[in-house]
Amino acid sequence: MSQLFSLDNKRILVTGAAQGIGFIMARGLAEHGAEIIINGTSAVRAENAVIQLREEGYRAYSAVFDVSDAPAVEKAIQMIEGDIGPIDVLFNNAGIQRRHPFTEFPLEEWNQIIATNQTGVFVVSQTVAKRMIERRAGKIINICSMQSELGRDTITPYAAAKGAVKMLTRGMCTELARYNIQVNGIAPGYFDTPMTKALVENTEFSDWLCKRTPAARWGDPEELVGAAVFLASNASNFVNGHLLFVDGGMLAAV
Template structure:
């Protein structure tokens, strides 16, 4: 039987975290590094992850950054290749990179719809497929997709984001079904309402901010660091028999 320290350790593992320049992605990258992983940090522009890489280095970890446009399939393919070349394998993939657009449905621009679906769903699947193929060859791996409370509900003025997050929950289950026999666990985390750039418009809206906090039994927004425990769990040996699960980290929002 593994002891608790070994079960949650990521020593000797290499992780790729997309969208890790700030917010939830940065917190996840730092958390995995603190658990012992070498981390490939990805953002849309070179230099975007300077702060994240520096923080990991200062804590005694190892990290590199790779720029990739998650709206472009060729860039995503290049990201997968470069990430795999660094240490020879990727043991943990965190599909965190994403975008959101807010418009009433009747006015939602088609180009914005396509961009949100492409970044949040299409190319998250592409990256999972490319990295997953190598995980199958090595006989192990962990993929953690970042879902949302909008994987469960419809939201307001965010139809593309809602569609993409419903989709990522479904892809999580589909990949888990196909790859479980190869010792690959594919799960997702559905964050509740966290203080990030993506939710700034909600935080700044007094009525929506009040409604959200009143709905959360914990009575407050989540902080990015509060997502780390779930990510380390789903990235480590502690979750070897957890597959196709969407783990809500929401302060009790769904239970209300």
């Protein structure tokens, strides 16, 4: 039974994993046996993340590239597959957030959000999937969001991008499942992270969140690891086109 969730001999690329939730998931995957490739746009942060994983006894490498830069992505994936080995699992985690009222949202910041949160998922997935098709095996996991289903003030472009990633997940599943490639998404609810620090410290918002969420609390980022391991492991071999919400029941409640 334990082999269902084992990631031994799995090579996993996690984008945007030099810090935050991406790093926590990368470490959790490593704990279950995976070899990890840490992606980020900062060579220093990515290498520091690799050093930390290696000091903890895990196998890790860095790959520095911007997920929305197609030529850079192609070059990086060629390097990974040629020098490190085939990518068994891709985690599309890279993302950014900006906040403005909708009517005042700068076009430049809209473009930044769409480029990283939406186009980046398409570019990296397309590049990696071509290799997975040749091997007739692979898993792609997209980090979606509660905002794949719900809207909130000041983050309309983020919600638009995450809604698009939900449908990208389903479209990719439809085309890639025939090649033994599983494409699924994880949709986190509200987690206590550096990105949400201002909201966590906002008493009014935290009170509202705890009343709105059946679990009555913020999520701990470590609670995303189980979903990540499940979707990366053989336990999910017939799960495809699915969004796994990790939200304390928030989406289920009125």
